[in-house]
Amino acid sequence: MNTPAPDPGGTRAWTLQPLRADHAPALLDFERRNRAYFARTVPDRGDAYFTEFADRHRALLAEQETGLSRFHVLITREGDLAGRVNLLDIEDGSAELGYRIAENAAGRGLATAAVAEICRVAQTAYGLVRLTAVTTLDNPGSLTVLRHNGFTQVEAMTVDGRPGIRHERPLTPAN
16 A cells, blocks of 8 residues: 555655565665664664664564554655654554654654654554654654644653653544
């Protein structure tokens, strides 16, 4: 299933695509190129992530087949992988949202638009009724993305030793 976002004027520069086996090389390159950038605000994946990438990718695809999680990539009009947006631990109509946007694509509204699109897809394609998301207080970009997409703060918490917040968003026709 390719899930292009509604784009009446044809101006959107990306599509949201469910993760596939053929995304592996681009996804590995994306993670390598952005490793230091991501590590500034989220825990580093560690060296094993990269050395065991092929096995991990196959495991994600298998998990996706079970419906436990839904993994997506953002592909630009030029065919580059600019980000990933995932719905994890799907259960009882709820999932946890996670996303990463490439450093060279950050700060231009891509994360906000991609999260808006995954909220739409989560409701319409996957039948979900609620999303949660966790971010650290020292990640103002992520806090802004969540706020712009209707997530509300519900709980202070610690994320890998750093102060963080859990957010929720109901997925209803009015949202």
